[in-house]
Amino acid sequence: MSDGWDTVERRALRAAVRRFAEREVLPHLESWEDEGALPRSLHAAAAAAGLLGIGFAEEVGGSGGGPVESFLVAEELILAGGSSGLVASLFTHGIGLPHLVESGDPDQIDRFVRPVLAGASVACLAVTEPGGGSDVAGLTTRAVRDGDHYVVTGAKTFITSGTRADVITTAVRTGGPGARGISLLVLEPTMPGLRVSRPLRKMGWLCSDTAELGFDDVRVPVGNLVGAEDAGFAAIMRQFAAERLSLAVQAVATAQRCLELTMDWVRRRETFGRPLATRQVVRHTVAEMARQVDVARTYTRAVVADWEAGEDVVARVAMAKNTAVAACDAVVDRAVQLHGGAGYLRGVEVERHYRDSRILGIGGGTTEIMTEVVGRLLLA
Ligand SMILES: Cc1cc2nc3c(=O)[nH]c(=O)nc-3n(C[C@H](O)[C@H](O)[C@H](O)COP(=O)(O)OP(=O)(O)OC[C@H]3O[C@@H](n4cnc5c(N)ncnc54)[C@H](O)[C@@H]3O)c2cc1C
DSSP states (O other), rough: SSSOOOOOOOOHHHHHHHHHHIIIOOOHHHHHHHTTTTOOOHHHHHHHHTTTTBBBGGGTTTTOHHHHHHHHHHHHHTTTTHHHHHHHHHTTTTSSSSHHHHHHHHHIIIIIHHHTTSSSSOEEEEBBBBTTTOOOOOOOOOOEEEEEEEEEEEEEEEEEETTTTTTEEEEEEEESSGGGGGGHHHHHHHTTTEEOOOOOOOOOOSSEEEEEEEEEEEEEGGGGEETTTTTTTHHHHHHHHHHHHHHHHHHHHHHHHHHHHHHHHHHHHHTTTTEHHHHHHHHHHHHHHHHHHHHHHHHOOOOOOOOTTTOOOOHHHHHHHHHHHHHHHHHHHHHHTTGGGGSSSSSSSSHHHHHHGGGGGGTTSSSHHHHHHHHHHOOO
């Protein structure tokens, strides 16, 4: 494809990701799925391989590269036989740190950003609350200023890497109701009054731990305020574009991987004395899967390019996420179907992708909320 994703440097990056996946991930992924979390040593290994800091500038401890490089790392990990669950958990700092980097407080960069990008600690982003996730402007976790601290009360749920995180970038209400009263504070699990639940049990993303967090009068130094007070909502929304495009890329990669696994399977699997691939209905199913993957990838990459060029693509980012998720949903379903009973078995890769991909239309803004974003912007 001539969309700029296939330069010499990016091919080398893909090769490095694939080597890392084959050496550090694939032999262990099933056991991490059983254990429900990634080992911290994987973060250190990813940092040593130069992958953890991709997309973050060297001045803040990153390895350089832009958003496309970070999307490409996620894509290649999935294409190599990893999973979106692995990407979500190993790279949770991709949603947990950008607000800190953007606001640029040198002390926060040193205390929080550098150790995470070095693989020595883990970061997460805590926005969603038990009372609701779609309505970010309605969040109720309170932070009240008391001298040189904020006192935080409330709860968060569904927080990826939440049971392991050392750096918890948390959306709190410092002001009045609505979007204008929201700030971001870095909480740390050692702070008295911060409760971390046991890992929540889930349908998929099994290697990615997910937590509920409770805050009972947690005293947080004002130095942990990210950016200006009451300016958190805009910061969250600015970073949503990258998260949604990353999820779109992961949906396309999951679909592409399932397409490849299915093509291999239908060539090998014989029924009634002939390979499945010789049946017209099977060939047409595979052809339709390939069409859906190609359209979703082409559209997603076009939106990524326009976003990188600085165009206003809020609606198209939402459309890209929905397009990629719809393609992925359709393709993983057909992949399982063409695998027959084998597609329903634990340990068979398409089964994992079928479960893992179900979250892609829920996390980072649901399909319905994406559609609402598009509708509102179109008819504004
Ligand atoms: C595995 C996993 C990992 C996650 N990781 C994180 C994380 O790291 N950090 C974090 O902050 N959150 C995380 N989330 C939370 C995720 O972002 C939310 O689940 C999501 O935003 C939806 O919020 P909700 O679950 O409260 O659903 P709700 O907001 O209660 O929505 C329920 C349903 O109603 C629909 N709906 C809601 N409002 C409208 C409307 N106005 N019009 C039409 N339909 C509507 C939704 O589309 C959805 O179908 C994670 C969730 C999961 C399951």
